[in-house]
Structure formats: C-alpha cells, structure tokens
Amino acid sequence: MKAHEGMSLQVSNVMDQWNKKFSPGTHIILVMTDNCLKALGITDATCVIHYGFPPSRKIFGARLCCMVDNFDDLIVEGSTLQSQSIILMTDKNALQTASILRYLERTEAKIPTELYKFLSDLNNKDDICYDKSLCKYLKAHGICRDNKTCTGRHKLHPDVDKPRCLSDEKKLPSTGYIEIIPTCISDASSYYGRIIQHRNNWGNPPVSMEEDYLRLLKDMADYYKEANHRKPVEQLEVSAVYGLEEEIYSRVQLVALPQKAESAVLSNAGVKYIDSGQTRQVMHKQLLELPAKFQVLPPQAVEFIVCRVKPIDNEMDWNPQLSRFIKKKISNKSHEAKIVLALGNTLWLNPVVHLTKLADLKTTILEYNIRSEIMNSGFGTDNPEHIERLKVLCRAAGLSLPDEDSPQKELPHAKDLKHAVLENDGNYHSVVISEFSSPKHFYVQLVATRDELFALEDEINQKTTEKQTSGSYVPAVGDICLALSGTEKRWRRVKILSVVDSKGNYQVFFVDFGSCSWVSLDKIQPLVKGALKLPFQAICCSLFGVEPVEENWKPEIKELVWTAFQDKELQAKVIEQNRNDPMLDATMSICKIPLMHAL
Structure with a gap:
C-alpha cells in the first residue's frame, strides 16, 4: 500500500486495508510520506524503515510514534512487545551518523560494529577533506578525544588548508604581527573578526589589511542610497549572499530559510555576516539583492584562536562563565597579536594583548593579555603541546610551515x-x-x-x-x-x-x-x-x-x-x-x- 499528499480522498481506504485482520505471518507494508503521518494516525506498526533520513527530531519522533502501541512497558515486568526502527544511511548522512550513535549509546541498545566502522571510514576518507571543516577541538586544543563519533575533519589537506586570500592582492598572513578586532566570540579562546593591519616585524611600519573592505562598505552605502536599488529578495536560497539593510549595509549569507508565517515579509531568516562572523535572525524584508560586483571580495571574517591554553580538568569545552567574561572584555576592541600558525581561514595567535595609549604620558601600556586572563581565571591551564601537534599534521599533509627563524638571526640587528x-x-x-x-x-x-x-x-x-x-x-x-x-x-x-x-x-x-x-x-x-x-x-x-x-x-x-x-x-x-x-x-x-x- 501507499499513501501521499495526493491521496487525501483515499485515506480512509488505506486505513481500512491497514486495520484488516490477516492470518499470522502476513506482513502489511505501507509506503508513505511524512505529511500523511498525522492524518493516518497509525500507532500499532511493528517496524518503521526510514528510507529518507528524518530532516528533524520532530519528524523522527513522529515516525517512531507509529509503533507506540508496541513499545516495551518498562513498568510491567516481562513485557515482550517488539518494535524496530531501521535507518538507511549513506556517506551523505555523515553529520547525522555521530548523533545516531550517541542516541543508541544512551538507550543502551546493541550497536552494530558496522556503524562504528562506517563512521571510522568516513573520518579516514581522503576526499572528505573537501567536504568537512576541521574539528573545532583539534583547532582549539590540538587534540580531539572523540575521534569515533566526531564529525569534524582530523586530517589536513594541502589544498583546503593553505592560507586563503582576503583580496586579489592580499593573502591571509602566516607570520608576523597583526592588529585585530574580535567581533564574534565563539568561546573563551576562539573568535571571529577582522585583521586591521599587519607587519612582518614589530619594528616595521604596519600595512593596512582592510582598505578593500572599507571601500566595499562605502560603495555599498552609495549604491543603496538610491531607492530603486533597494530591492527586497523575493525567492530566498540557502548559501546565497545578500545585502542586509541595517544602520550600515552588510553582506550576509543565508544559512536557514524563514519559518512559515502569516506574513512572508515579516518572517525571520537565519543569516551569517560573512565579514564579521556573527550569526543571527533577521526579517525577510531586510534582505536585499546584492549585485555581483559586491560579491567579488572574499569574506573578511577570519577565525582567531588563542593558542597554548586549554580548559582545566581535561574538559573539552570552556566554562560558559569564562566565555561570557572574555566576550564582554574583548568584543569590538583593537588587539595586537603575534601569528604562530595559519591554516585555511584560521590564525593561531600568542600573545593577544590590548594596549592603551596614555596621551598625557606619551606612552602605551599593556592593559591585559587574553591568555593570561584565561589562565588567571582558574578555568584554564597551560597547553604546551598545542601548536606542535598541529605542526605534525601539517608535515604529514605536506603543508609548508614558515621558517622558524633561529633566535640568533635577530642578533645581527644588535646595533x-x-x-x-x-x-x-x-x-x-x-x-x-x-x-x-x-x-x-x-x-x-x-x-x-x-x-x-x-x-x-x-x-x-x-x-x-x-x-x-x-x-x-x-x-x-x-x-x-x-x-x-x-x-x-x-x-x-x-x-x-x-x-x-x-x-x-x-x-x-x-x-x-x-x-x-x-x-x-x-x-x-x-x-x-x-x-x-x-x-x-x-x-x-x-x-x-x-x-x-x-x-x-x-x-x-x-x-x-x-x-x-x-x-x-x-x-x-x-x-x-x-x-x-x-x-x-x-x-x-x-x-x-x-x-x-x-x-
């Protein structure tokens, strides 16, 4: 039997067939879509086969409710009712595999060894480097203790992980000193923001890294001054880049379509600011068509990681209290930092300091060092192997590392x-x-x-x-x-x-x-x-x-x-x-x- 949205008038016939009494050993098979679950109201199925992976937890739960009459009663001893849920998975479901495995482990279900092997094979595939982002724990701490279920990438690739371009003429710097402004704080040691300027050596004059971005902001403001240029987007597409109308015009990428609402114009859509890193909900009417000339400049948001520090007690995630403290302290402030390593769109920095100029004394003082603030909070501890572990991965992938100058190379400048x-x-x-x-x-x-x-x-x-x-x-x-x-x-x-x-x-x-x-x-x-x-x-x-x-x-x-x-x-x-x-x-x-x- 089958049931789908086009059979609204035949739902009663389907249910009649389903409720018929058949001889023992006869199995009734019903192929149906998710939209028919509520209308049919089936609760006595013994097996659900997920031909397509459930798109949400809500739908996953609705499918399982088709077997609710056959769920084991944990209160009644000796309950022997049997029900099965079978999920068909391919490598396209890599992101969901880890979640399914954790779900099965919590239910103390018998987990097939094939599932562990399937996830392990996904993590070991060379070509998966193009599809998955680098594991956030590997980046933040140099190690991931959850290799079996972690969906992130744990190997580097020479094409994917080389420092990217910020413009036609400027590349993400891999050495030297930079001035940065953190605009989005992920946790205590990981942030997104922009590079303001760069210098190869501290004594060199700084080179601006945001000229192209500032020019883009000016050009976008001039363009949208014309009322006929402010055209709301009618048909939204995930991953497309649009203009966002706020106090200043920004470039955003759509990450989630708006939920259905009474007014499509007032519905909210999930967007990511590609030049600052934040993610938030905005009204559909704020999204404007963005001409191609404003999409040429690559995203300016860069990921910054304060290196050689990790959470205490071998925790993998930072204490939320510390993350809130760091967010309040450093957001949208200028910081000076030294580059330790550069991969893809990520820079590992140490130290990262905030300097304050004292005009009256004609001098500059160091107000705080972020790594020291983390260490002094009581929630962080030293992580001396952090960068060396990443360098081992770089060498294994054939990625060239910047020459680590001998300390004595600085001595010829002693004069x-x-x-x-x-x-x-x-x-x-x-x-x-x-x-x-x-x-x-x-x-x-x-x-x-x-x-x-x-x-x-x-x-x-x-x-x-x-x-x-x-x-x-x-x-x-x-x-x-x-x-x-x-x-x-x-x-x-x-x-x-x-x-x-x-x-x-x-x-x-x-x-x-x-x-x-x-x-x-x-x-x-x-x-x-x-x-x-x-x-x-x-x-x-x-x-x-x-x-x-x-x-x-x-x-x-x-x-x-x-x-x-x-x-x-x-x-x-x-x-x-x-x-x-x-x-x-x-x-x-x-x-x-x-x-x-x-x-």
Missing part, C-alpha cells in the same frame, strides 16, 4: 637594539627602582611598560621550558642571550660582559633590571624567537644634586634605600641626559621621596 629611556620633556614619570648601587648609580623601570616586560618574560620562559637545550651554545663577549636568574629562577635577557674563567663561568648584565651576576654555561641559552621585540627596560640613572658627606657613599645607604623603596612606585623627572656615557642614560631628580633629603 639597532633599543633601550627604554626617560623622556626629557619636563614631565614626571612613574618608575620603580630595579637595582641600586648608590645614589649616583642605580637603575629604574618604567611602570607603564612593566606589564609588557612580565608578559615577555612569561613567553620567554614558556618557550625556553619547551625547548630542549642542546648544550652546544657558547656565547661570546657582547652577545645578547638568556640566563637563569639565581634569585627568581626565571630566564631573563642578559648581555655577556666577560668570561670569568676557563670553567665556563660568565659575568652577565641583566638588561631589563640593571644587575650584574656570575652564571655558569649550563644556565645560559640563546635567545628564543621574539625575545627582542621589547626595548631593554633597565634605565641607568643618577640622583641629581646629591653628594656624599665623605669621599664615598656609605655601604649602608644601599641597604637603606633598597629596603625602603623596593617595588614602590616613584615619580621621576629628567634634569639632564648624558648620551655619551653608555652606563649613564639619565641624571634626574626624584620627587616625593622624603628619604632622599636625608642622603
């Missing part, structure tokens, strides 16, 4: 290395004493850049910990390298002053603090990449207008000053500068320190 200075501009500057020998010779750090220094030190120590020391590095006098601080047990930037003896002991100068020390060769390493992106922070100073009572300063002066003012914020004003003496960058008067009057 251009910058030192932090106190500006002789007549203003007071906030400083902290980092090393004190005497009132005529001590070092300070600018409070405005201390957070940047701490962030750089964290990055240096992370990279140095991950790196295996070969023991082959032998520094020369004058080299800039890393040495392990004896007090803090942290790797810090140093300059080699001299070789103390033949046993490999070196005298080093800590360029960010101003202290000198003797360290052994096993506590010295070459610079890690990026270690020179911040000027050396130790500023050599002398207290202006102060002389010792006797010929030399008394030894207890050092201890007295260090005890009183260690880690305390002071105000400094430059009186003179001596650029010729490399050990004396500035002489100054320190105000608001009563102790200084007693010296």
Whole structure:
C-alpha cells in the first residue's frame, strides 16, 4: 500500500486495508510520506524503515510514534512487545551518523560494529577533506578525544588548508604581527573578526589589511542610497549572499530559510555576516539583492584562536562563565597579536594583548593579555603541546610551515637594539627602582611598560621550558642571550660582559633590571624567537644634586634605600641626559621621596 499528499480522498481506504485482520505471518507494508503521518494516525506498526533520513527530531519522533502501541512497558515486568526502527544511511548522512550513535549509546541498545566502522571510514576518507571543516577541538586544543563519533575533519589537506586570500592582492598572513578586532566570540579562546593591519616585524611600519573592505562598505552605502536599488529578495536560497539593510549595509549569507508565517515579509531568516562572523535572525524584508560586483571580495571574517591554553580538568569545552567574561572584555576592541600558525581561514595567535595609549604620558601600556586572563581565571591551564601537534599534521599533509627563524638571526640587528629611556620633556614619570648601587648609580623601570616586560618574560620562559637545550651554545663577549636568574629562577635577557674563567663561568648584565651576576654555561641559552621585540627596560640613572658627606657613599645607604623603596612606585623627572656615557642614560631628580633629603 501507499499513501501521499495526493491521496487525501483515499485515506480512509488505506486505513481500512491497514486495520484488516490477516492470518499470522502476513506482513502489511505501507509506503508513505511524512505529511500523511498525522492524518493516518497509525500507532500499532511493528517496524518503521526510514528510507529518507528524518530532516528533524520532530519528524523522527513522529515516525517512531507509529509503533507506540508496541513499545516495551518498562513498568510491567516481562513485557515482550517488539518494535524496530531501521535507518538507511549513506556517506551523505555523515553529520547525522555521530548523533545516531550517541542516541543508541544512551538507550543502551546493541550497536552494530558496522556503524562504528562506517563512521571510522568516513573520518579516514581522503576526499572528505573537501567536504568537512576541521574539528573545532583539534583547532582549539590540538587534540580531539572523540575521534569515533566526531564529525569534524582530523586530517589536513594541502589544498583546503593553505592560507586563503582576503583580496586579489592580499593573502591571509602566516607570520608576523597583526592588529585585530574580535567581533564574534565563539568561546573563551576562539573568535571571529577582522585583521586591521599587519607587519612582518614589530619594528616595521604596519600595512593596512582592510582598505578593500572599507571601500566595499562605502560603495555599498552609495549604491543603496538610491531607492530603486533597494530591492527586497523575493525567492530566498540557502548559501546565497545578500545585502542586509541595517544602520550600515552588510553582506550576509543565508544559512536557514524563514519559518512559515502569516506574513512572508515579516518572517525571520537565519543569516551569517560573512565579514564579521556573527550569526543571527533577521526579517525577510531586510534582505536585499546584492549585485555581483559586491560579491567579488572574499569574506573578511577570519577565525582567531588563542593558542597554548586549554580548559582545566581535561574538559573539552570552556566554562560558559569564562566565555561570557572574555566576550564582554574583548568584543569590538583593537588587539595586537603575534601569528604562530595559519591554516585555511584560521590564525593561531600568542600573545593577544590590548594596549592603551596614555596621551598625557606619551606612552602605551599593556592593559591585559587574553591568555593570561584565561589562565588567571582558574578555568584554564597551560597547553604546551598545542601548536606542535598541529605542526605534525601539517608535515604529514605536506603543508609548508614558515621558517622558524633561529633566535640568533635577530642578533645581527644588535646595533639597532633599543633601550627604554626617560623622556626629557619636563614631565614626571612613574618608575620603580630595579637595582641600586648608590645614589649616583642605580637603575629604574618604567611602570607603564612593566606589564609588557612580565608578559615577555612569561613567553620567554614558556618557550625556553619547551625547548630542549642542546648544550652546544657558547656565547661570546657582547652577545645578547638568556640566563637563569639565581634569585627568581626565571630566564631573563642578559648581555655577556666577560668570561670569568676557563670553567665556563660568565659575568652577565641583566638588561631589563640593571644587575650584574656570575652564571655558569649550563644556565645560559640563546635567545628564543621574539625575545627582542621589547626595548631593554633597565634605565641607568643618577640622583641629581646629591653628594656624599665623605669621599664615598656609605655601604649602608644601599641597604637603606633598597629596603625602603623596593617595588614602590616613584615619580621621576629628567634634569639632564648624558648620551655619551653608555652606563649613564639619565641624571634626574626624584620627587616625593622624603628619604632622599636625608642622603
């Protein structure tokens, strides 16, 4: 028997045939469409065969209700009623396969081994790389613990995963530093947004990455000024790109057709903003026909992932509370970031920081580091293997990785290395004493850049910990390298002053603090990449207008000053500068320190 929408007058005949009494062993087969389920109201079927995969949970449930009279009664002991649901699946149903498997596992049903093999074969197919997106857990954490049921792709493909083009002339950068604006926050470490500018090295002038996009916005605004150009779309198509009429005109892609409503014009449709990454519901009447000339520019939304961090307790998903906090903190704000890896439309970044310019002090401070915010929240922990796991997949797929410059490649530019200075501009500057020998010779750090220094030190120590020391590095006098601080047990930037003896002991100068020390060769390493992106922070100073009572300063002066003012914020004003003496960058008067009057 059969039943479909065109047989409305014969429904009663179908039901009469269905309800007839037949001899035992006779099976009645009814082929029908989903639209006939409610009209027929069948509840005593013993088997449902899903020839077409159910398009929604609601329809799936309606089909199963055809067997409700034959469901086992869990309350009544010894219930032996039998019913079966058979689903015919092909590789076209890959996305639904995992859901079906999880459903069967929850019901404690016997799962055929063929289903596991079917899903495994789908994940191992080479050509599936073109059809499936990369697993979100693999991207976010470097590993997916649910390979059997995960519908994402776990292999890279050299054609699909090479960095895409943002315009005819600009490609998604794979190295260097970028300014970004996150516009859509997926979770605590994954975002979508736009790249504002890019520079290969921090010292280079930035190159704008949004000129084409800004030109597109202007051209779209000019075009839609004409009333006759604002033509609502009559027939919507999924995946088509349209113009969206809001305060500013945007390009959107239709992801879901509107539900049936009394007024088609007022019905809502699901769209994705292809230039910012958000997904939302909009009214049908807001969707406008978009000329082909405005569809030439590729989507500008890029996925950003803060790397080397993961949820605590081996969780795969971020705590929603943390995701909300990060969303509120970073949405639509400018951030500076360093590119670690680029694949397809995704950039892995570390660090990602928000800088604030202080106009009055003519300086820029680091307001926050996103990775540090996640780690400090208590919901995140270090993930040192994140990028290396992705690089292993890149090498297996034959994808070229950017040359990881040897840290020593930065050294030829040592003559251009910058030192932090106190500006002789007549203003007071906030400083902290980092090393004190005497009132005529001590070092300070600018409070405005201390957070940047701490962030750089964290990055240096992370990279140095991950790196295996070969023991082959032998520094020369004058080299800039890393040495392990004896007090803090942290790797810090140093300059080699001299070789103390033949046993490999070196005298080093800590360029960010101003202290000198003797360290052994096993506590010295070459610079890690990026270690020179911040000027050396130790500023050599002398207290202006102060002389010792006797010929030399008394030894207890050092201890007295260090005890009183260690880690305390002071105000400094430059009186003179001596650029010729490399050990004396500035002489100054320190105000608001009563102790200084007693010296």
